[in-house]
Every structure is written in C-alpha cells, then in structure tokens.
Amino acid sequence: MPCWDQTMAGYKLPVKVVFCSAILSSRSVLSWMQKLFCGVCFGVLASLEDYEETVKKAKEAWKVWADIPAPKRGEIVRQIGDALRQKIKVLGSLVSLEMGKIFVEGVGEVQEYVDVCDYAVGLSRMIGGPILPSESKIEKEIMSFIIIFRKGAPTTSLTSVAVTKIIAKVLEDNKVPGAICSLVCGGADIGTAMARDERMDLLSFTGSTKVGKQVALMVQERFGRSLLELGGNNAIIVFEDADLNLVIPSALFAAVGTAGQRCTTARRLFLHESIHDEVVAKLAQAYAQVRIGDPWDPDTLYGPLHTKEAVKMFLDAVEQAKQQGGSVVYGGKVINRPGNYVEPTIVTGLPHNAPIVHTETFAPILYVLKFKEEEEVFAWNNEVKQGLSSSIFTKDLGRIFRWLGPKGSDCGIVNVNIPTSGAEIGGAFGGEKHTGGGRESGSDSWKLYMRRSTCTINYSKDLPLAQGIKFQ
Numbered sequence: 001m002p003c004w005d006q007t008m009a010g011y012k013l014p015v016k017v018v019f020c021s022a023i024l025s026s027r028s029v030l031s032w033m034q035k036l037f038c039g040v041c042f043g044v045l046a047s048l049e050d051y052e053e054t055v056k057k058a059k060e061a062w063k064v065w066a067d068i069p070a071p072k073r074g075e076i077v078r079q080i081g082d083a084l085r086q087k088i089k090v091l092g093s094l095v096s097l098e099m100g101k102i103f104v105e106g107v108g109e110v111q112e113y114v115d116v117c118d119y120a121v122g123l124s125r126m127i128g129g130p131i132l133p134s135e136s137k138i139e140k141e142i143m144s145f146i147i148i149f150r151k152g153a154p155t156t157s158l159t160s161v162a163v164t165k166i167i168a169k170v171l172e173d174n175k176v177p178g179a180i181c182s183l184v185c186g187g188a189d190i191g192t193a194m195a196r197d198e199r200m201d202l203l204s205f206t207g208s209t210k211v212g213k214q215v216a217l218m219v220q221e222r223f224g225r226s227l228l229e230l231g232g233n234n235a236i237i238v239f240e241d242a243d244l245n246l247v248i249p250s251a252l253f254a255a256v257g258t259a260g261q262r263c264t265t266a267r268r269l270f271l272h273e274s275i276h277d278e279v280v281a282k283l284a285q286a287y288a289q290v291r292i293g294d295p296w297d298p299d300t301l302y303g304p305l306h307t308k309e310a311v312k313m314f315l316d317a318v319e320q321a322k323q324q325g326g327s328v329v330y331g332g333k334v335i336n337r338p339g340n341y342v343e344p345t346i347v348t349g350l351p352h353n354a355p356i357v358h359t360e361t362f363a364p365i366l367y368v369l370k371f372k373e374e375e376e377v378f379a380w381n382n383e384v385k386q387g388l389s390s391s392i393f394t395k396d397l398g399r400i401f402r403w404l405g406p407k408g409s410d411c412g413i414v415n416v417n418i419p420t421s422g423a424e425i426g427g428a429f430g431g432e433k434h435t436g437g438g439r440e441s442g443s444d445s446w447k448l449y450m451r452r453s454t455c456t457i458n459y460s461k462d463l464p465l466a467q468g469i470k471f472q
Helices: 027-036 048-065 070-086 088-099 103-123 154-173 188-196 209-221 244-260 276-288 308-323 374-382 397-404 445-449
Strands: 131-133 137-143 148-150 181-183 202-206 225-229 234-238 266-272 327-330 345-348 365-371 389-393 413-416 451-456
Touching: 048 148, 048 181, 048 188, 070 088, 070 103, 070 154, 088 103, 088 154, 154 181, 188 209, 202 209, 209 225, 225 445, 234 244, 234 374, 244 266, 244 276, 244 365, 244 389, 266 276, 266 374, 276 327, 276 345, 276 365, 308 327, 308 345, 308 365, 365 374, 374 397, 389 397, 397 413
Parallel strands: 148 181, 202 225, 234 266, 234 389, 266 365, 345 365, 389 413
Antiparallel strands: 137 451, 327 345
16 A cells, blocks of 8 residues: 555645755755655555545535635735745755756746735735626626646656645645645646546646647547646847847846746747847857856756756757758757756757747757848747747837737737746736647736626616517
C-alpha cells in the first residue's frame, strides 16, 4: 500500500518527485522541505481511484465555500498571499531546484502569485453585475464561488505540493475545508480524466499547443468550458529609429531569460536592414557576457534546461536551422558540465517563412531576420500560428498606433519599447489563434471563471412582455 500525506482535510497527495539532492546546499531550505514533505510518499503517482476520491472531497468543500460571502473569501485569499510572502525565498529556491530557473526568477514566480492574491482581494469587494433599464424590470449579476482542483506538471511535483500545503493550512485555520484547493499529482491519465469529467465546470490548461488541442476537443465533446494558455512564437521588431540601449538588454532578457523556456520568450527578432549587422554584433557581445551556472548562485543569469528531452529538441532545432540556410553566429552547442546546459544561441540568415522559424522550440534559440518595410514585417509577425506576445521598438508615434490597431499585431500581448516576456498582473494574460484564446490574471479575465446568469424580476402587478408583445 502506498503511503499518503493525510494532513490536508483528509484528501490525498500522491507524489512522484525527481530532483538532484546534490543541489540541496541551503540548510534553511532543506530544513523547511524536510518538515513540509514529512509523510509524503515519493515515487508514487495518483491512480484514477485517487482522482475520484479527491474530486468528491473537492465538491463537498464547494458546498461550504459557496456559503461564504465574497469579502470573507477575499480575506482568506489575503491570508494565503501573506503565507506565501513568508515563504517566498524557500519557495523560490524550490522552483529553482525543480525547474532550473535562476533563484531571482523563482522568487519572481512566487511574487506573481502573491500579487494575484492582492488583486483578487480587491475584486472580492468589487465583483457585481449591472442593473439595467428594460421594458420590464431586469437585474443582471455575476457571482463567483469557484474551488480549485489542480494537476501540476509531473516534473514539478515538489512545488505543487508545497504551495498546496501552504494554502490548505490557511483554509483550515479559517475553519473551512482544505480541499477547497485540491491537488492530484499524476500523469496523462489524470489530465484526460479531468478533461472528460462533467464535474469540471471550467478546465484551465497551460501547456503545449499539441496537448491543448487534445484537451479542448475532449472538453468540447461534453460541452464543457476550457481556458487555454498555450504556446507562443513571439517576435520583437526593431525599426531604424529604435533606441539600441533599450533593444539589446530587452532582446537579451526576452530570449535568454529562463533559458528560453517561457511561453513569452522572444524566438524571432526582426531587424531593419539598416541596423541588422550592428545589432547582431552587439547582441552576440552581450550573449558572451551572460553568466552561466548554478541556478542558486546569486550571480547566475542563465541556468539549465528543464529536461534531457529539451536538450535534444534544442540540438535538433539548431541542426534544422543550419539545413534550412541559417548561420549560427553564437552558441548552438551543449555545454560540457553536469546538468542540462546548452549555449544560448543566435541564428541569422534564414527567411522569415523558414519551417524552423515557424516552429516553437522551447529553448534559448533566437532567429534574427531582416526586413525593409513596416507593412511586410507586421505581416511576418502575424504569419505564425501562435499569437501570444509581440513587441516593437520605435520612436514613431504613428507607427506605434498602427501596431496597436487592426492592421498591427494579432497577438494577445502587444508591447512597445519593452520585451515580449513577462506581463503585468493587472492586465489580461493570454493570446490568440493556436495560443488558445484564453485569458488569465487581470483586467476582466476573472469573468471566464464565472457562471453568467440573467435574472428578470417583475415587481409590478402587471405582466410586461419583451418587445411589447400582447398575449391576451
């Protein structure tokens, strides 16, 4: 019989974990992790029976959560944010340990979670619906009583468990079931079960376009709702009037940050032909100064890829780029050191429509492409299947507004003089086309998590019918 963690309202957290114990050099982090994962059985994946039991407990927890007023739920979310703040450095270290992000980026991931909690607290006292004048008396209202049922990536189970246990403690301290935030660590069978489960009112999926399409079809087959945040083949466009003091660090961070493993990573860099050679030379020089090393080392700017499979995809993409006419002007090789380290890579000389340029490779490869005219480069930005993030660098106000207009970028994120990577939590995050069309985080994206209802209330003694119909 497997050993289960039974500390969170009685529901199960089966976990499969793979990590390198040699990296555990911080006593404070190691001590906290030993306490956190006490009782968790490593090397075990959740079965479908475990999934079923967890869903039942989550649905029971919903009955409690739905009776709590929104401001009170907001207060609990505030406490969750504070609990994450208290553990922000150790959680950031855990992200680095499992995924390979450098420490400051790991902390940044947790900070984003905290910021979203703060944002949600404000919404808890603001969410409502308009009362509209009508031929009769009508009231519209939108209310949210969601619970969270999560399946994390199998390769980052430690982070998933850690965050869920922190949240569960806050919930239980407030005398509500920890199962309001449930987690099952499993494989594709669990994901498939969730997609096909009619008890999942909304399925939010973050991952590859290939898997996202499968998820969308399974959810649609049962007429469910899905929210997809999928891949991105993001471009930065640099015009001849751009400030290169902004361009070089922006392109460097967007292409090299997180070792090219963000959905918003810059993968295409379009340079006006008059500045192409100058920018490539300066960018190659900047790449040479990137400090590569242990993600936990505060001086490191660039860590390893997440898996050995990612290293293989990197090498395959570099080879395809060469075969299709590209020249590697920087990087292109595996780094001879322990771990999944590859060189950040710049490729020039490819046409804008080369097959490899149109392929999203989750690795630090930047394809640098020449252009002449605004109209053609806007079209090239939009010709890939994904539509997540995009950016231009220019001082021309007219061009900026054309970029933001109907003939400009078709992406969900349309930036000016700032990189493609990262996003303010107050704005809706997501993209179009094969990126999935879903929106997360700020703006009015919360509405996607709601059930919308229209309620018409007749408070008169008459029976007014819509469109002035008389039925007598």
